[in-house]
Amino acid sequence: MTDAAMTRESLAQALTRVGQGDRSAFETVYRATSAKLMGVALRILHDRALAEDVVQETYVAVWNRAGSFDPGRASPITWLVTIARNRAIDRLRSAPMRVRTTPVEDAIDLADDAMPADARVEAADDARRLNVCLDELETRTRGAIRTAFFEGVTYEEVAERTSAPLGTVKSWIRRGLIKLRECLER
Amino acid sequence: MSATPLPEDDIILAGELALRVLSPDDERAARVREAAEPAFAREVERWNEDLARLADEIPGVAPSAAVWPAVTMRLFGGRGAPTAANDNGKLAFWRAWAVGATGLLAASMVGLVVLASQPQPLPPVTAPPVVEPSITRVATLQLESGETMLTLAYDPATGRLYVAPAGEADAEGRVPHLWLMAPDGGVRLVGAVGGEAHTMELDAGLRPMAGQATAIAISMEAPGVTPPADAPLGPVVGSAEFSEL
Known part of the structure; x- marks a missing residue:
């Protein structure tokens, strides 16, 4: 019974039971997903202690909000990742100075982002489809969207990082989002 | 939609x-729009x-x-909390340990395969039927050197056994096997200890034993050898009381 082997379906069932107050299911969900959510929080915060705080807050929120999880509309893992990422970003923006003191890790992350699409591990069909659609975008648009997602930064910071005017960055990402939506609907 | x-x-x-x-x-x-407009909220989702x-x-x-x-x-x-009536510091510690140590674990720990136990009657609880870790039996097994080899905790409410081996792999390549020891002296094989700490749901076959065992033991078995369920083949390197909280 490895945690990683939990299927989407069994995870969705467990999360549904969490929504009904089942603590055993809650523990199951935690064990199956906490490493992933920690990875997401750490990616945004670059600080283990902050990331662990966020993971803790995330599961408190999961317990309280699991009743609203709808397996027909969201996959359990994206539902959980979204909560964790949003919490991490809230934390990032409430303590910007502390988090900005990690230039080395930032540099590593930028290098990661430069990785070609074919070198990325693409686990699920949905992820593959998203990456196919992202790859249809212009390089700088794709880069801006990826930076925003992985670093949790606003338009303004994407503009700073890419040394491009704010208005230009906005139009890259907006056009990119529309193309992405069109592609995902095909 | x-x-x-x-x-x-x-x-x-x-x-x-x-x-x-x-x-x-x-x-x-x-x-604000997300909160007020369901169609917009669905698009965000x-x-x-x-x-x-x-x-x-x-x-x-x-x-x-x-x-x-x-x-x-x-x-x-x-x-x-609903189980406050049967809670105490020791129990809280083990509950935290069981879920924390075995759920996440350090890379140096070893995992294992375990079996069963009879759910014991839970202490009286005047609360909703919510399941939560309710560790009732724990054991810490030390080698003769005094070094901790393995820690485990058992939760009859969920049938979960939390096992966190702490030792290095055996130099001779032998595989540690975990045993439950009954009050009457009988022993029962639980399984081989693998590479990492983790949690096992005990299967029904072992449940009567796990609820009653008074001690655990570890034997070292040759690679590829599965001993009979009622007697180790290799040397028993340590045993420990499987005490009730």
């Missing part, structure tokens, strides 16, 4: 909100679903063992 498609600007705004690129003021305004796929490429990182107990403490606390 029907209905009129959203205007393109709203689809974009929902995507910007999901991506979190908006300035604080713009984000607040968009959150849809973007979350699409964009969160990017996280597939983020490698997992185990949080420390302290996180899960912190979550349960925050949510269920000690005082005022």
Whole structure:
């Protein structure tokens, strides 16, 4: 019974039971997903202690909000990742100075982002489809969207990082989002 | 999900909100719309679903063992929780240990395969039928050197045995096997100890034994050898009381 082997379906069932107050299911969900959510929080915060705080807050929120999880509309893992990422970003923006003191890790992350699409591990069909659609975008648009997602930064910071005017960055990402939506609907 | 498609600007705004690129003021305004307009909220949800796929490429990182107990403490606390009647410091410690240490574990720990136990009657609880870790039996096995080799805790309410081996792999390649020892002196094989700490759901076959065992033991078996269920073949390197909390 490895945690990683939990299927989407069994995870969705467990999360549904969490929504009904089942603590055993809650523990199951935690064990199956906490490493992933920690990875997401750490990616945004670059600080283990902050990331662990966020993971803790995330599961408190999961317990309280699991009743609203709808397996027909969201996959359990994206539902959980979204909560964790949003919490991490809230934390990032409430303590910007502390988090900005990690230039080395930032540099590593930028290098990661430069990785070609074919070198990325693409686990699920949905992820593959998203990456196919992202790859249809212009390089700088794709880069801006990826930076925003992985670093949790606003338009303004994407503009700073890419040394491009704010208005230009906005139009890259907006056009990119529309193309992405069109592609995902095909 | 029907209905009129959203205007393109709203689809974009929902995507910007999901991506979190908006300035604080713009984000607040968009959150208001999200709260007030179900169609817009659904679009945000849809973007979350699409964009969160990017996280597939983020490698997992185990949080420390302290996180899960912190979550349960925050949510269920000690005082005022449904099981407060049968709670105490020792029990809380083991509950936290079981979930934390074996759920996450350090790379140096060893895991294992375990079996069963008869759920014991739970202490009287005047609470809703919610299942939570309710460790009733624990053991810490030390080698003759005094070094801890393995720690385990058993929760009859869920049938889970939490096992955290702490030792290095055996130099001769032998495989540690865990045994339960009954009050009458009989022993029963639980299984081989593998590479990492983890939790096992005990299967029905072993349950009567796990609820009653008074001690555990570890034998070292030659690679590829599975001893009979009632007697180790290799040397027993340690045993420990399987004490009730």
